[in-house]
Amino acid sequence: MDSPLLSEPxxxxxxxxxxxxxxxTWAIMVALGLVALLTCRLTQVPSxxxxxxxxxxxxxxxxxxxxxxxxPAPYRxxxxxxxxxxxxxxxxxxxxxxxxPTATMExxxxxxxxxxxxxxxxxxxxxxxxxxxxxxxxxNPVMIPLNMLESxxxxxxxxxxxxxxVMSGVFVIAIVGSLAALLVPxxxxxxxxxxxxxxxxxxxxLSIVFITSAVEKGKPPPEKES
Amino acid sequence: xxxxxxxxxxxAVNVLVLIWLLQRFFWTPVAAMIVARQESxxxxxxxxxxxxxxxxxxxxxxxxxxxxxxxxxxxxxxAARAEAEAARDLxxxxxxxxxxxxxxxxxxxxxxxxxxxxQTAIAEAQGLAVTIAGRLMARLDGAxxxxxxxxxxxxxxxxxxxxxxxxxxxxxxxxxxxxEADNDAQARITETIAGALGTTPDLTFRTDPxxxxxxxxxxxxxxxxxxxxxxxxxxxxxLADKDAESDAA
Numbered sequence: 001m002d003s004p005l006l007s008e009p010x011x012x013x014x015x016x017x018x019x020x021x022x023x024x025t026w027a028i029m030v031a032l033g034l035v036a037l038l039t040c041r042l043t044q045v046p047s048x049x050x051x052x053x054x055x056x057x058x059x060x061x062x063x064x065x066x067x068x069x070x071x072p073a074p075y076r077x078x079x080x081x082x083x084x085x086x087x088x089x090x091x092x093x094x095x096x097x098x099x100x101p102t103a104t105m106e107x108x109x110x111x112x113x114x115x116x117x118x119x120x121x122x123x124x125x126x127x128x129x130x131x132x133x134x135x136x137x138x139x140n141p142v143m144i145p146l147n148m149l150e151s152x153x154x155x156x157x158x159x160x161x162x163x164x165x166v167m168s169g170v171f172v173i174a175i176v177g178s179l180a181a182l183l184v185p186x187x188x189x190x191x192x193x194x195x196x197x198x199x200x201x202x203x204x205x206l207s208i209v210f211i212t213s214a215v216e217k218g219k220p221p222p223e224k225e226s
Numbered sequence: 227x228x229x230x231x232x233x234x235x236x237x238a239v240n241v242l243v244l245i246w247l248l249q250r251f252f253w254t255p256v257a258a259m260i261v262a263r264q265e266s267x268x269x270x271x272x273x274x275x276x277x278x279x280x281x282x283x284x285x286x287x288x289x290x291x292x293x294x295x296x297x298x299x300x301x302x303x304x305a306a307r308a309e310a311e312a313a314r315d316l317x318x319x320x321x322x323x324x325x326x327x328x329x330x331x332x333x334x335x336x337x338x339x340x341x342x343x344x345q346t347a348i349a350e351a352q353g354l355a356v357t358i359a360g361r362l363m364a365r366l367d368g369a370x371x372x373x374x375x376x377x378x379x380x381x382x383x384x385x386x387x388x389x390x391x392x393x394x395x396x397x398x399x400x401x402x403x404x405x406e407a408d409n410d411a412q413a414r415i416t417e418t419i420a421g422a423l424g425t426t427p428d429l430t431f432r433t434d435p436x437x438x439x440x441x442x443x444x445x446x447x448x449x450x451x452x453x454x455x456x457x458x459x460x461x462x463x464x465l466a467d468k469d470a471e472s473d474a475a
Binding site: 009017019025035058082106 | 248249
């Protein structure tokens, strides 16, 4: 059994190695693109596919609105795509012979990196660069190093959490499958489904929580009533 | 343990591209459709609310119209009732007037009939009296009766005024007798008249059975009635006067 911490390139594109996770990600992108094409013919009386798509949008909007208390439109595409991609990537392990992209370190790290950058982007967009930087000095300037360290570690924790849960699930299933390949891994695979959904939800919710925190910290504090 | 930066870059770009793709072709169109449906539903709700308000207004208008119709119907019924009562009063008044006319006419007819009946009765009574008197005369002594009437003639002439007696004395007197007067009777009559007037007037004799009994003197200016016919006429006149007085009372 190969170490889950090791990933071998599927093929080389010149000097660039193309890993399996990248290819699976492309497949997921194609699949999601096809689903999006299926829902491109939108009507006032929705089909089943359109109704499911609208249910997904409404659910994502509701979660964003509950966390931010603001209109969900600026965050909908980012948070919704993160959730859908991670969910599909986690569940791709059910396809025999496919390792989920999130079970390798590069994909969760890329997602965490995108979230880290999006926190900066939305923080500056919400309160300006000065406001965003002043957010690190709260509640007082002494906290600046700790706040900066926190912004790195919380993003790193998202990466580690997602990678660790998915990788461990795949690793356990692989171990059990090597010992008793027939039927025994099925409960673990079902548990892996639940774990994958929960991890996708946690990653998306934490992302919007951190983004909201950055936006709120960037805004000027309300004046105290005399 | 390995960590490939190329893969990190690929996956980051892949996720960013996927975010862009889904934003372009999934999240935005579907959210726009949801908003459009909500707006459409809101429009339908607003339209329904407007229709409901319009229906309420029309219902209120219909209710008001119905109330107006009821008032108009009540007014028409009142007018018709008043008109019917006026017509009824007019008919009653006409009927009362007609009944009064009928009553008056019937009363007048009854009075006329009673008068006619009374006149008839009087005439019949007179006729009966004449008949009775005639039959009584037939049974009485003719000479005694003539003497009695001659006596009453003399008394009648005596009661006349001097001017009437002079007028009789100077005029031609027609002596009307109930039965044919023979010469002796004419002589007694002439003697009685001459005795009463003091002179012998110019006398002519005529017979009238209607007198029943007695005799009368007819001069141009004086008439002396001395017969049962005259008595019966006086009795009838007295009865008529008495009836007239009782009717007037």
